[in-house]
Amino acid sequence: MEDAVLAGAERLIARTRPLIHFELNRQDVSPTIDRLRGWNYRLHWHGTPGFNPNNFAGTSRNIFGTLGDLNVLGVPMEYPEQFPELPVCRSFDEVPHLFPGLLTRSAFRHGGA
Secondary structure, three states: OHHHHHHHOHHHHHHHOOOEEEEOOOHHHHHHHHHHHHOOEEEEEEEEEOOOOOOOOOOOOOOOOOOEEEEEEEEEOOOOOOOOOOOEOOOHHHHHHHOOOOOOHHHHOOOOO
């Protein structure tokens, strides 16, 4: 639904130029990436592991293995570069190399690895 939400908020986004952060765990959401690039946004990958060893419950057992969530941070080009630690988002094909094991193979069903 990311692309539909962005399309519905196009005028607001054009007026306010916010940072935009969204989950991107499937390759078939490339229209969202294309839309943000068309609006002159710089995109960064933001991978987060499913397990946090410093979790609230103090649980040490990692039931997630290497799995986690993949997100994209959109930054308007007119903002100064503020996230050098986050890799630039160029293509979903980069994901297995940048974040090994983060996503399941089903994330790559639509023309991916």
